[in-house]
Amino acid sequence: MGIAFYLVSVLTVAGGLAAVLLKNTVHCALAVTTAFAGLALLFLQLDAQFAGFAQILVYIGAVAILVVFAILLTRGSETPKGGVFSKTWLAGLAVAAAIFAVLGWAVLQVAGSLPQQNAAPAVTVNQIGEALMGRYVLPLEIIALLLTAALIGAVIVAMHEKEGD
Amino acid sequence: MSPLAGYLLVAALIFAIGLAGALTRRNAILVLIGIELMLNAANLNLIAFWRYGPHPEALTGMMFAIFSIAVAAAEAAVGLGLVISIHRHAKTTDLDEMNRMKG
Amino acid sequence: MIQTLDQIFVLLKHWLLNFLPAAWQPAVGVVLSVVCIIGVFPALFAFTTVLERKGIGRIQNRLGPNRVGPFGILQPIADGIKSLTKEDIVPLKADAAVHFLAPIVLVVAVFMGFAVLPMGRNMVLVDMDAGLLFYFAMGASTEVSVFMAGWSSRNKYSLLGAMRAVAQMISYEVALLLSSVVVVMMSGSLSLVKIVAAQNQYSWGLPHWYIFTPWGFAGALMFGIAATAETNRSPFDLPEGESELVAGYFTEYSGFKFALFFLGEYVAMFSIAGLGATLFLGGWSAPLAALQFIPSWMWFFGKLMVAMCVFIWMRGTLPRLRQDQLMNFAWKFVLPMCLLNLFVAGLWRFMGDGLLRWVICSAILILAYVGMGWGEMKRKHLGPRTYRYAE
Numbered sequence: 001m002g003i004a005f006y007l008v009s010v011l012t013v014a015g016g017l018a019a020v021l022l023k024n025t026v027h028c029a030l031a032v033t034t035a036f037a038g039l040a041l042l043f044l045q046l047d048a049q050f051a052g053f054a055q056i057l058v059y060i061g062a063v064a065i066l067v068v069f070a071i072l073l074t075r076g077s078e079t080p081k082g083g084v085f086s087k088t089w090l091a092g093l094a095v096a097a098a099i100f101a102v103l104g105w106a107v108l109q110v111a112g113s114l115p116q117q118n119a120a121p122a123v124t125v126n127q128i129g130e131a132l133m134g135r136y137v138l139p140l141e142i143i144a145l146l147l148t149a150a151l152i153g154a155v156i157v158a159m160h161e162k163e164g165d
Numbered sequence: 166m167s168p169l170a171g172y173l174l175v176a177a178l179i180f181a182i183g184l185a186g187a188l189t190r191r192n193a194i195l196v197l198i199g200i201e202l203m204l205n206a207a208n209l210n211l212i213a214f215w216r217y218g219p220h221p222e223a224l225t226g227m228m229f230a231i232f233s234i235a236v237a238a239a240e241a242a243v244g245l246g247l248v249i250s251i252h253r254h255a256k257t258t259d260l261d262e263m264n265r266m267k268g
Numbered sequence: 269m270i271q272t273l274d275q276i277f278v279l280l281k282h283w284l285l286n287f288l289p290a291a292w293q294p295a296v297g298v299v300l301s302v303v304c305i306i307g308v309f310p311a312l313f314a315f316t317t318v319l320e321r322k323g324i325g326r327i328q329n330r331l332g333p334n335r336v337g338p339f340g341i342l343q344p345i346a347d348g349i350k351s352l353t354k355e356d357i358v359p360l361k362a363d364a365a366v367h368f369l370a371p372i373v374l375v376v377a378v379f380m381g382f383a384v385l386p387m388g389r390n391m392v393l394v395d396m397d398a399g400l401l402f403y404f405a406m407g408a409s410t411e412v413s414v415f416m417a418g419w420s421s422r423n424k425y426s427l428l429g430a431m432r433a434v435a436q437m438i439s440y441e442v443a444l445l446l447s448s449v450v451v452v453m454m455s456g457s458l459s460l461v462k463i464v465a466a467q468n469q470y471s472w473g474l475p476h477w478y479i480f481t482p483w484g485f486a487g488a489l490m491f492g493i494a495a496t497a498e499t500n501r502s503p504f505d506l507p508e509g510e511s512e513l514v515a516g517y518f519t520e521y522s523g524f525k526f527a528l529f530f531l532g533e534y535v536a537m538f539s540i541a542g543l544g545a546t547l548f549l550g551g552w553s554a555p556l557a558a559l560q561f562i563p564s565w566m567w568f569f570g571k572l573m574v575a576m577c578v579f580i581w582m583r584g585t586l587p588r589l590r591q592d593q594l595m596n597f598a599w600k601f602v603l604p605m606c607l608l609n610l611f612v613a614g615l616w617r618f619m620g621d622g623l624l625r626w627v628i629c630s631a632i633l634i635l636a637y638v639g640m641g642w643g644e645m646k647r648k649h650l651g652p653r654t655y656r657y658a659e
Contacts, residue, residue, distance in 0.1 A: 005168070005171060019182075019195075020190070026419055028195055033412055039205050039208070042212075043208075046172070048212045050227070051212055053398055053404075054405075055208075055234060056409065057401065057405045059234075060408055060409050061404075061407075061408025062241075065415065065438055066241055066242065067194060067197070067198060067245065069434070070249055073252070086260065088188075089189040099181055100177055100178065103173075107174055110170075111167060114167040115217045118217060121216065121221030121222060125398045125457075131228060132228070132231075136228050139232055143235045150238075157247055157250045158245075158250055
């Protein structure tokens with residue numbers, strides 16, 4: 001594990017923490033964009049070029065932009081009166097901490113038996129395309145349907161309600 | 166320590182951060198952001214297992230991650246559409262104030 | 269001799285690297301290429317600003333800059349000195365950190381795109397397997413910087429400009445991607461080097477450029493429209509509409525940061541023009557087999573400059589669109605045409621050689637174009653402007 005892994009991990013975790021803790025909603029959105037970028041870099045370190053670039057394209061190019069749009073449309077950048085955290089924040093934090101403790105414990109328990117460094121898999125985009133169009137063609141078609149449905153659904157949900165309805 | 170364990174720990178941390186965000190924030194959009202972080206942590210796990218697993222040439226983990234990214238995009242679009250629609254209806258995105266089933 | 273001239277930059281780099289110990293060579297080689305990219309495009313930018321101002325001046329029946337140096341060609345130096353010595357003003361209520369980061373993110377993202385563009389034979393920084401995807405990923409990142417600039421300025425014009433810009437860029441990015449997909453379908457690769465190699469073949473002395481096919485021609489037109497909108501150029505320059513929004517999302521920028529924004533936007537034009545040339549105009553390949561003696565990098569930069577001249581010409585000629593016209597055009601005309609073009613490209617691929625596929629593919633595209641244009645005109649979505657006055 002090189003120094004690059006630690007740097008990128010710190011960047012990603014810091015972005016995630018800032019996204020959860022900051023007061024201003026737009027700052028949170030920008031912080032989560034940093035976390036997404038960090039995750040894309042982690043994908044690239046794992047030799048998953050295609051997934052890393054897809055991550056940047058989808059998350060930074062589309063999801064982050066959608067989020068900031070939604071924040072501006074709902075005037076969400078104004079800090080609410082009752083603070084930014086929910087009334088039941090302690091319970092939420094406890095649940096998250098418990099889940100992290102369980103996951104971390106599980107990983108550390110088996111850390112010794114996990115596979116060590118192996119050769120980077122030589123996967124080309126060509127192979128990914130063939131897998132998508134061959135073995136995974138049914139999931140691909142279902143995803144296409146899902147995306148179409150989501151597109152139409154999002155438009156209908158966010159459409160102006162007609163007067164008198 | 167095996168490199169895989171490092172990636173799994175980072176993924177677990179990001180998942181917990183996302184969960185904490187989703188459970189503690191009041192703003193509906195930030196809850197969505199938390200959920201996105203959790204999905205991303207899961208993707209990191211999938212990619213890490215693909216990379217260090219026994220059969221990387223089968224591309225299973227990679228495919229999972231790619232499909233998961235596509236599903237997350239759909240989820241974000243619909244989720245934010247719902248938030249905007251609720252904001253138009255109730256004039257708020259504060260989840261603590263959304264305590265009525267009746268519009 | 270021709271070979272040497274063609275590869276002059278590659279050979280020069282190797283010659284320079286030979287002075288270094290072998291362990292350093294890869295790293296220094298990358299640094300050298302990056303420095304070249306960072307040097308060449310701003311220089312080209314300086315030259316093109318004069319060209320643009322002169323050209324627009326001619327179109328508008330005036331002289332353009334003519335004071336600094338012979339025929340005003342030293343104008344960019346004067347402009348540069350002016351923007352570097354100006355005071356850097358940050359609004360009092362601005363979000364200082366985001367305001368500072370926005371131009372940096374833009375410039376970095378824009379320059380990253382050049383990493384995968386082949387600028388000549390063997391002249392590419394990294395030949396990535398997923399090069400095109402990398403390019404689009406970097407292009408998508410510029411949207412974040414535009415939003416950061418507009419939001420952090422705490423100025424309604426900036427914010428409106430940023431919202432317009434982001435909405436426009438997201439809408440036209442779909443068209444940009446879909447119009448490029450036909451090229452990927454035909455060349456069978458996302459690597460820009462392989463896409464150029466697929467077009468660098470000749471039959472009867474004519475090149476196999478993708479623009480010389482029905483789907484390629486339609487794709488190139490759609491790509492050009494989407495690229496113009498992506499770079500916020502006229503007639504899609506609403507985000508910077510001076511008469512409405514002062515200067516759009518960078519209204520509150522001054523001095524060096526303003527120069528960075530200006531540079532970033534302009535270099536993004538070079539980059540997208542280079543991508544268009546690579547995808548549809550054969551990249552660095554010569555337009556005729558007989559002209560192959562001219563070095564490949566000259567062809568690339570020549571095509572780049574031709575595309576820039578088209579940008580300038582359009583800016584001088586076309587009036588600005590209205591926001592709803594812009595959106596309707598993207599979603600109701602360009603997007604359906606791109607989807608149809610995907611279908612036509614598939615048809616072309618499986619119909620085999622012969623005149624028939626030319627006729628059928630062209631007929632489908634022309635019919636769709638005429639039919640959709642007629643329909644939109646009829647429903648007044650793209651019709652002439654109507655003016656309403658305040659009562």
